[in-house]
Amino acid sequence: MSYREGAKKFYDLFGAKDDAPFYIELAHVYGDKALELGVGTARLAIQLAREGVETWGIDNSPHMLRAAERNVAEEPPEVRGLLHLEQADVRDFQLDETFGLVYFPSFSFDHILDRGEQLEALKAIKGHVAPGGVYAFELAHVPELTAEGGWFVQRKPLDESRLVVRTGYHSTDVERRIISVSLWYDVVEEGRIVERYYDGSDVYVHSVEGVRSLLDEAGFETLEWYGDLRKGVFTEESEMMVVLARPA
Numbered sequence: 001m002s003y004r005e006g007a008k009k010f011y012d013l014f015g016a017k018d019d020a021p022f023y024i025e026l027a028h029v030y031g032d033k034a035l036e037l038g039v040g041t042a043r044l045a046i047q048l049a050r051e052g053v054e055t056w057g058i059d060n061s062p063h064m065l066r067a068a069e070r071n072v073a074e075e076p077p078e079v080r081g082l083l084h085l086e087q088a089d090v091r092d093f094q095l096d097e098t099f100g101l102v103y104f105p106s107f108s109f110d111h112i113l114d115r116g117e118q119l120e121a122l123k124a125i126k127g128h129v130a131p132g133g134v135y136a137f138e139l140a141h142v143p144e145l146t147a148e149g150g151w152f153v154q155r156k157p158l159d160e161s162r163l164v165v166r167t168g169y170h171s172t173d174v175e176r177r178i179i180s181v182s183l184w185y186d187v188v189e190e191g192r193i194v195e196r197y198y199d200g201s202d203v204y205v206h207s208v209e210g211v212r213s214l215l216d217e218a219g220f221e222t223l224e225w226y227g228d229l230r231k232g233v234f235t236e237e238s239e240m241m242v243v244l245a246r247p248a
């Protein structure tokens with residue numbers, strides 16, 4: 001296992017969030033057939049399948065897909081039978097299927113850094129939305145991007161005897177709207193580090209105007225623009241933008 005692949009083991013430990021009800025409700029409204037972009041460990045896709053939604057997931061990381069397959073294998077046959085995972089890149093993919101709901105959760109669209117590639121992705125996504133269907137996604141909303149960088153430390157129990165300490169450093173390139181994040185995961189047992197992994201990535205920080213212009217150029221019309229996953233009103237102070245769009 002590589003230094004970087006190992007970090008994926010802890011992805012869900014620190015990534016817990018209550019986004020399933022929002023996407024499950026949407027999936028039911030739009031025909032119980034959904035495609036998750038950047039499916040990761042299948043954390044969320046499994047929750048949709050448990051509610052009877054036929055759920056497909058694509059990811060370009062073989063490490064993530066391996067973790068997803070391990071998680072799917074633990075589900076009962078009726079849930080497994082509703083899940084389809086494929087290795088594919090959102091910027092250029094073609095499944096011979098369309099979906100009532102295509103969703104890109106967990107701010108993952110921000111992994112695509114280049115505007116041209118963001119547009120390519122949106123065009124590929126548009127081709128997978130079934131007639132009458134929707135594309136839903138969340139992004140971080142940062143009202144004012146500043147050049148501040150900094151360290152943070154988080155810890156979570158792994159089991160009865162071990163703890164995972166995650167140390168992170170982030171820095172911001174304001175002009176390019178890119179935040180670089182480095183993460184070190186230390187597994188600590190009886191006060192000693194017994195394993196250490198690294199993971200790091202760059203993310204693009206979208207502005208409201210930027211997202212509107214991308215959707216417009218890719219041929220989407222916006223249906224809803226919420227400030228959180230409970231369908232709260234979007235304001236300047238909102239920490240996220242949650243958008244529902246459909247092919248225009």
Ligand SMILES: C[S@@+](CC[C@H](N)C(=O)[O-])C[C@H]1O[C@@H](n2cnc3c(N)ncnc32)[C@H](O)[C@@H]1O
Binds near residue numbers: 038043059091111
């Ligand atoms: C923040 S994780 C979210 C995982 C999962 N959707 C969840 O909510 O738990 C982002 C995922 O997007 C995947 N990803 C990033 N860029 C991608 C791309 N261009 N095509 C497909 N998947 C991508 C990563 O490999 C990772 O698994």
